[in-house]
Each structure stands twice: as structure tokens, then as C-alpha cells.
Amino acid sequence: MSVQNEHVELGVLTELVGYHLRRASSTFAGDFARALEGTGMRQVPFGILSVVDANPGINQGAAGRVLGIQRANMVAIINELVDRGWIERKVPAGDRRAFALAMTPAGKAQLAQSLARIREHEEQMLSGFDADDRAQLLSLLARIEAKER
């Protein structure tokens, strides 16, 4: 029997929003990875670049908090971004515990290049979605994100 002809029921999963969120997110992430293949860019590091770019001088803890990444897990990711020359750590005058993160010119360029690929990938994944569909989806997702505790 070929895979195409396989008839398999999902059972109670069919009606569970959590299941479909997980699968849709996974489908999106898989296409993201293919679209960025060879660049070494992944979803999480890209998120950090976006936040550092939008908040020059932000520290690791604050960047991690807005992205839902714990302090301990930020260390390796920030190290990677610094090693690639995309962001830099500066010791601020006021509080010598925290580093101020800032984009380098190479980081800015990387962010722009990745963003171009990501926009293509989003167009692909959302083909068939009109402006209303996209706005609806973003609005519904935002209402779920707001339930984070």
C-alpha cells in the first residue's frame, strides 16, 4: 500500500487547537530551516538579532525575557552571535553586571539578508492567504500569546 493511499484517522486530535498549533508551527519551522539553509541562521538567533537591532544597548536578560528564552540559555546563543561578528558586548558605565548588546555592521547586513529570505519563505507558506486572513491569524495568535504566564 502506498503512502498516498494510506487512510489514517487523527481521532480526538482533530478538534484540538494545541495539536494543530504544534503541527502548523512545525511546518513553518521546517520551511524556515530550508529557506535559511547554508546561512547558519536559525529561528532563535534571528529573533535575538531582531530584538537587539530594535533595542540598541539592551542586555541579555531583557532580550531573553521578551523572547521567552531563559538567562542560562542565552549565553551560548549570544556567544555564537558575537563569534560570528554580528553583535558585540559592551560594558556599560552604569551597571557593570550587565552587558549592553549592539549590532555590528555585519550583523545589520546579516539581519537584512536573512529577513529577505524569511519574507520569501513566509510568502510561500501563506500563499492563498489574503490580507484579511493574515491579519486574522496574527490577531488570533496574539490572543493566545497573551495567555503566557
Added chain:
Amino acid sequence: MSVQNEHVELGVLTELVGYHLRRASSTFAGDFARALEGTGMRQVPFGILSVVDANPGINQGAAGRVLGIQRANMVAIINELVDRGWIERKVPAGDRRAFALAMTPAGKAQLAQSLARIREHEEQMLSGFDADDRAQLLSLLARIEAKER
């Protein structure tokens, strides 16, 4: 400065559907884990229970395929479900390569108990969503899942 007063911009992430899908899915998964805490149930094993229940006699490969889980990764999960006495492997008469998976009575009970908790958790996460909002969300997610390749 308290966390509440922290003002941090997401930058280009704000408009990216992939980012919000990932965060909403993560918010949902976190609440799922809290709702099922102590029962040992997780999203992936629950999905398998649902599929086996809806397709008695299905084999590991087919169950994994519909859920997007690879053969190699099914082994440990099926072992766990068998060890817990929730499903059983039977050697079918026709094809002795594949096992036929079936629910045990304990597995049926576990599925029902977990489902009750999961429905409460979904009510919590979707409070404020009317029937139309839920149908819209499921429909939009299904259109993204259909892009899986």
C-alpha cells in the same frame, strides 16, 4: 527597573507569522505540560494514543507518518506506551515485519482521563474565543499544515 516596566521592541519579528506561531504554540505547550503534570503524559505520546485508538491495528510507521514522527523516533515512544500498559503490540498474521498496535483497557482509560484535562486546558487557553474564532483559527492552521512537504 521592574520587569513590568520594561519596554522592549520585537523589531521585524512583530510582523512575522512564523514567530507568532512559534510563541503561541510554545505558550500552549507550556500550559499543556502544567495541565498534565504528574500524569506523565506529553503531547507526542498523547497524539499516538489518539491515533492508535482511532485506527486499531495500525503499525508504528503509519502512526508516525500521520503525526510527522520518524520511524526511528517512534521506537522509544511506543516502548514507553507499552511499558505503561496503555497499548500492545501484536504480530499480525499477514505481514510479520510490522506490529499491529492496539489500545489496552488501561490505555483507553488513560486517553479519556488525559482528554478531560486537555479539554479544560484548551478552554483556559481559548477563553474569550467564541465558536467563530475557534473555527477560524482551526481553518487557518489547517491551511498552513497543508503546506507540509
Added chain:
DNA sequence: TATTGTTATACTCTATAACTATA
């Protein structure tokens, strides 16, 4: 040859606890 299940392995993401330097 192709398929099913299996083993081994590795990488990403996530989670917790404990430590240090600084405030």
C-alpha cells in the same frame, strides 16, 4: 529491491540548580 522496526548518534531547544561578580 523495498519495507518495518531497530540501534546508534548528534543537534537544537528547553529547564533547573548553583556559582561569581556586581549592585
Added chain:
DNA sequence: TATAGTTATAGAGTATAACAATA
């Protein structure tokens, strides 16, 4: 004391390659 960053560690999910048994 509280906070920022760090280290160590572990678990869950996911990915690939290679193998044995069966078809």
C-alpha cells in the same frame, strides 16, 4: 538581598545512517 551573567547538566524532540528480518 537582589540581579546579570555563567557553568553544568538533563530531558524532550528531532534528524540521519546503517543494520536485520521480512516481503
